[in-house]
Amino acid sequence: xxxxxxxxxxxxxxxxxxxxxxxxxxxxxxxxxxxxxxxxxxxxxxxxxxxxxxxxxxxxxxxxxxxxxxxxxxxxxxxxxxxxxxxxxxxxxxxxxxxxxxxxxxxxxxxxxxxxxxxxxxxxxxxxxxxxxxxxxxxxxxxxxxxxxxxxxxxxxxxxxxxxxxxxxxxxxxxxxxxxxxxxxxxxxxxxxxxxxxxxxxxxxxx
Numbered sequence: 001x002x003x004x005x006x007x008x009x010x011x012x013x014x015x016x017x018x019x020x021x022x023x024x025x026x027x028x029x030x031x032x033x034x035x036x037x038x039x040x041x042x043x044x045x046x047x048x049x050x051x052x053x054x055x056x057x058x059x060x061x062x063x064x065x066x067x068x069x070x071x072x073x074x075x076x077x078x079x080x081x082x083x084x085x086x087x088x089x090x091x092x093x094x095x096x097x098x099x100x101x102x103x104x105x106x107x108x109x110x111x112x113x114x115x116x117x118x119x120x121x122x123x124x125x126x127x128x129x130x131x132x133x134x135x136x137x138x139x140x141x142x143x144x145x146x147x148x149x150x151x152x153x154x155x156x157x158x159x160x161x162x163x164x165x166x167x168x169x170x171x172x173x174x175x176x177x178x179x180x181x182x183x184x185x186x187x188x189x190x191x192x193x194x195x196x197x198x199x200x201x202x203x204x205x206x207x
Contacts, residue, residue, distance in 0.1 A: 054098055079152065134162040138161050190203050
């Protein structure tokens, strides 16, 4: 077994932790000490504003039974499923997305959502990342439905292809100037801004 990972969501030490913990009894027994050692008393690492955002969004989802309330729009809820899930590629590399989520509504709508977070408004590379990962999810639809079912504790059956969402710094007070371009690529844009100790969000229109 490769063990489990411990990941801290502290704003000042986002996404810091330790993987490969194999002695689960020790993890339970010494949790506070292990958390302090691996998630608190460590260097911040490379400055990445999106990691702070990711930690905040993950923590908020866990506080609200996996509901990602800021992204629950159009009468449909968004549920957090996983983050940083790496998929191996044929070339020996791997592809990773920031969040995997489920978007569903009372009308039977039920779709996987691939969400990428970025602190810089770089369009072309971001579109490529989120669409490449969504293509993997669509190609392995049955396997991802099984993963979603296991994580959420209920049978999940997708009724269509994945949605692609990008979350990046909000630009101005109204519609994001890149919204039309992203919609043409099948990507929904969300602008974020700091709001007190957390973040606020403006969700753009669906493609």
